[in-house]
Amino acid sequence: MKRVLISVMTLTMMFGIMSGKVQSVQAAATSFQVSVTSSKVTINVKGYKTSGTIYGYDANSYAKKDSLKGISKDLTNTGSFKVGSYTKGKSQTYSFDRYTKEGKDLLYSKYYLLSSSGKIIKGPVYATKITSVKKKIGFTQNTKKGLYNENSTNMSYAKDLGVSSITVNLDLASLMYVNSHPEGSIAFKSQGKTYYFDASMVANYDAMISTASKKSMNVIAIIAAWKTSDTNRFSSSLRYKSSVGSPLLGTNTSNDIGRDEYIAMMEFLANRYSKSKSKGLINTYVISNEIDFTPYFYNCKSLNTFMAEYERSLRLANLAVKKYAGDANVAVPFTHYWNGDENKLGKENSGYSLKPYQMLNWLAKTTNAQGAYDWAIAPHIYSSLNTKSNFLKDDSKRGWVNGNYKTSKQLTFTNVEILQKYLSTSALKYNGKIRFVYLTESGVSSSSNSTKAKNEQAASLAYVYLKIANLSCIKSFNYYRLQDHEAESKHHLSIGLLTTAGKKKPAYTVYKNIDTYNMRTTANKYLKYLSFYKNGKTYYSVANGKIKSYQTPMSVFSGYKWSFSFRNALKSSLKKNDPGMIYNVKASKKTKTAMTISYRKAVAATGYRIKVNGKTKVTTKKTSARITGLKSKKSYKITVQAYKTVKGKKHYGFTTSVTLKTK
Structure with a gap:
């Protein structure tokens, strides 16, 4: 479509004078976009069915008919300066200096298209395309794990x-x-x-x-x-x-x-x-x-x-x-x-x-x-009552939390997945992309700091991190706080990874290892301390056989389709050379002194290491191996671990352990 230069205008303002250019062309769809470079502000307007005038306003100044003005008393239909006239149905471009003679930066201005009677045709609109001094300053995070x-x-x-x-x-x-x-x-x-x-x-x-x-x-x-x-x-x-x-x-x-x-x-x-x-x-x-x-x-x-x-x-x-x-x-x-x-x-x-x-x-x-x-x-996410060490049990029964983002009264660790569903809606996305979540003040209490309560805190923290690791919207979980605060602990709010005396709690070790290959062996020690009511009704625990792993309590409430994987919690540096998970470890051809161990192929494995009671017994590239030298009618802890060789170095992955007995 041909563009025709229709005018060169001078913008006269109470704080200075700037020159600007306007271009015009016929258009259909409506749009009003403000871009800012290091020296210029450019406004592109097209497709509006009413002619009018574009004005620049300070952020705290509003057109008289704008209902969303807060407590501002600065109301005018002429703004701080006139940008130019707009002809209905046209596509017009306005360009002018970003900085006034007095040094004011028009990056912070907003713009209205107003009719001759002061009716708002469009606006206010702020700059959305901005030329920054630097394009990128952030680091690529190795993990979602952070600290307050x-x-x-x-x-x-x-x-x-x-x-x-x-x-x-x-x-x-x-x-x-x-x-x-x-x-x-x-x-x-x-x-x-x-x-x-x-x-x-x-x-x-x-x-x-x-x-x-x-x-x-x-x-x-x-x-x-x-x-x-x-x-x-x-x-x-x-x-x-x-x-x-x-x-x-x-x-x-x-x-x-x-x-x-x-x-x-x-x-x-x-x-x-x-x-x-x-x-x-x-x-x-x-x-x-x-x-x-x-x-x-x-x-x-x-x-x-x-x-x-x-x-x-x-x-x-x-x-x-x-x-x-x-x-x-x-x-x-x-x-x-x-x-x-x-x-x-x-x-x-x-x-x-x-x-x-x-x-x-x-x-x-x-x-x-x-x-x-x-x-x-x-959001500052805790549990319904932030003093609870086994908060899942309390949250799932209290009735303030559910799996529906439209009706849940609270947002806690128990139903944090509703954020993923909510932010995935088109109305909440930014330019089609899901918005980030930063957990800057969130933690789990060890309540009275009894041995049981500390172990419950460790279990709950493992659950929390594994859940967060499987929600793409959450970019950082900056745990709050490192050390218990004496005044808070008196009221059973003991959120620290350290006691008031600076001693490490079990939760410290869990948090340290939760994004490494040690996550499962470290966290599984505390799994038995978790329990909850499924949808507020059916009781789940390790003791009654309903909690099998940390994956089970991901769905305290129905309604969210989890694509859960322990691998999602791994540091990026480990994922890069991850050989894959080991599944279906089992024994066959048992004798009094030997058995054959087999397992499913890990997706990127070069080979496998098999340990018997903690000591390496076999290294192989096959998905099965014969283990000999065993004793009759004795149970052995068999641990299988895949590795991936990269540039001559072996990178070991998750371990899978089972207990097997000879004849």
């Missing part, structure tokens, strides 16, 4: 556990100076203005983040403004007015000053932590904390109002992050009160509570209409 990093001592344990990601807390409340800039503070320019950041705090973050990056661990940063001794430093423009107490302050971007201060903080972090391993890299930014407890951000009972406020902060954070790193993303945190009434179930929140299921539906619908982006989710 509370302090620098955790890193030695993180290395020992073999994790691929860590979670850190970054406090906005004391990060930036507002009314002063002490000597030695770090200057950073954003939106044409200079802001100053606390050098000592940044140095602490640098050390923590760079240590992880140097070990090729991805860093997930929780971005929130906590009430601390330095809270007075936090800008009044960024604070929401609320009479309800909360340990957190929200980030109010409904006004110009708060908006620009928030952009400055996000740009400072995104710029600093996107440069190199030595400087430290952040790949995912979790915006705020447990937002369904609305006082943690902005105490509000209206879903539309709250979500408009939160999404503005989420969107601006995403734009800031994408400005510097194309593969970095933002994530939405919430509690396990999925679609239930928290005021009836938990009564943990002193203010208004919203339902995460409804919040995510709102977020998907709205962001897809206003410019889709790859926000992820970061």
Whole structure:
């Protein structure tokens, strides 16, 4: 279709002048797309049946007839600047400078197509195609296994556990100076203005983040403004007015000053932590904390109002992050009160509570209409009562959890698979792809810390990880927490892998080995400590013969088709040279002193090693071997393990053991 240049326009704005070009062509389907390169903003519009005018708006400014404006009072039908006129039915392209003379970055602007009467034909629409300073900063994870990093001592344990990601807390409340800039503070320019950041705090973050990056661990940063001794430093423009107490302050971007201060903080972090391993890299930014407890951000009972406020902060954070790193993303945190009434179930929140299921539906619908982006989710998943060590038994009977994402009151480890089903729906996908899930605060308690409770924690953690490993939507499971907290343990919330005294629990060993070839032998020691009620009715346990392996409790609730494999939990480095699983080990041609061991061929095996009572007896390339030198009427532990030879090195896989007896 032929394109015809129809005009060259000059954009005059209250903050500067830019030149722009418009192209026009007939079109059928409607679309409105905003792209941003290092120097230009380009808007492509086509197919709308009404003529109108395209205006650029600040993120906290809205067309008068826009109902989703949060608490913003900035309403206008002319925006911050006029982009150009649109002729109905045409395909037109508008291009103009990204930065104004004052240094304002129009990456953060949104755009409306309005009729002459102010009716919204389309919009608001934000930029979705962004040329980032770097395309990729994230590491390819060797495992989904991660750790919540509370302090620098955790890193030695993180290395020992073999994790691929860590979670850190970054406090906005004391990060930036507002009314002063002490000597030695770090200057950073954003939106044409200079802001100053606390050098000592940044140095602490640098050390923590760079240590992880140097070990090729991805860093997930929780971005929130906590009430601390330095809270007075936090800008009044960024604070929401609320009479309800909360340990957190929200980030109010409904006004110009708060908006620009928030952009400055996000740009400072995104710029600093996107440069190199030595400087430290952040790949995912979790915006705020447990937002369904609305006082943690902005105490509000209206879903539309709250979500408009939160999404503005989420969107601006995403734009800031994408400005510097194309593969970095933002994530939405919430509690396990999925679609239930928290005021009836938990009564943990002193203010208004919203339902995460409804919040995510709102977020998907709205962001897809206003410019889709790859926000992820970061739910805090525990059990219905997070003090339970054998939580499956309690969850499956309590009635707050089921296998239907539309009706389940809670989202726990017992029914976490509903996330896979939910995020697989077309309405929730981002550009046809399933959204990522980051478990940044999730763990299993050892309750009273009795020997039995510790063993139940170990069994439950093995179950949890094997389940997570078989759900493709979950990218990281950053276990919370490394060590028991004394105040929490007094109330039987003993989630640590270590006791308060620093002693390793059985769960530590399970977590260390759960993505290695030792996973089954390590985890199977604790399988007998699991039990549950199938669909809330039939009791399952190892003792009554209904639990055969960790695969059995994957389906506490019916309705999800599992494609379960222990291999899915293996580290990627092991999968690469994995020889395959050993199945159907059995004996034939038994005598008093010998037997023939046979087994099914492993898919990629070069050969097999057979051990008798822990000692290697035979190495063979065949799927059977004669074992001699045995004693009459004696039981032997026969272990078969496949290996794959790569460049002269043998890579051994899973072991399969059976007990067999001679004649």
